[in-house]
Amino acid sequence: MTALTGPHRDALIEAAIAEFTSAGFEGASLNRIIRAAGLSKSSFYHAAASKAELLDAVVESLVDDVGAQWTAPAPVEFAEEEFWPQVDRVLSDLGALTAENRALGLLGSIFYLPAGAGADARTTLLETVRTWVAEVLHVGVESHAVRDDLPADALVAAAFGMLRGLDEWALAAGLPEVAASAPGILLRSMLQHPPR
Secondary structure: OOOOOHHHHHHHHHHHHHHHHHHHHHHOOHHHHHHHHOOOHHHHHHHOOOHHHHHHHHHHHHHHHHHOOOOOOOHHHHOHHHHHHHHHHHHHHHHHHHHHOHHHHHHHHHHOOOOOOOOOHHHHHHHHHHHHHHHHHHHHHHOOOEOOOOOHHHHHHHHHHHHHHHHHHHHHHOOHHHHHHHHHHHHHHHHEOOOO
């Protein structure tokens, strides 16, 4: 995508997202994407050589756009009494970013489409997020902010699955305000260490 800038890049991203969203990865047509973006075939093939490469380039480009505005705190920042306040800050930041950041909305619209064959930029990003969630929860367990009566892997699977499911639901339902408040409530009820 570095071969395209400005309006051409934006047009290609929008056309690709519209096509992938309406037709899915397998049914998406590069010819329809090229036409909708108003590009020549030669310009397009300078930007991406295949449908899979285009999807990866779009995801990576949008992730870069989001990353320029928000960076996940290091797991160590969740230590001790900072665990739940930091969780609240992260959820609040992401809720505000979702409302304001067009790239995040565009990314969300294609993020949960069925994957193509093999790993792609979306599966790589999901694994990165899952690893971060696991590290944060490990800090929470060590700090006694997160329950320790269940295996850590079970807590990670439950938290990651719930967050992903809520995100997908909120995107489909068009309810970003619910997506901002529900995770904190549900995470606490599922993960918080019972009082001693």
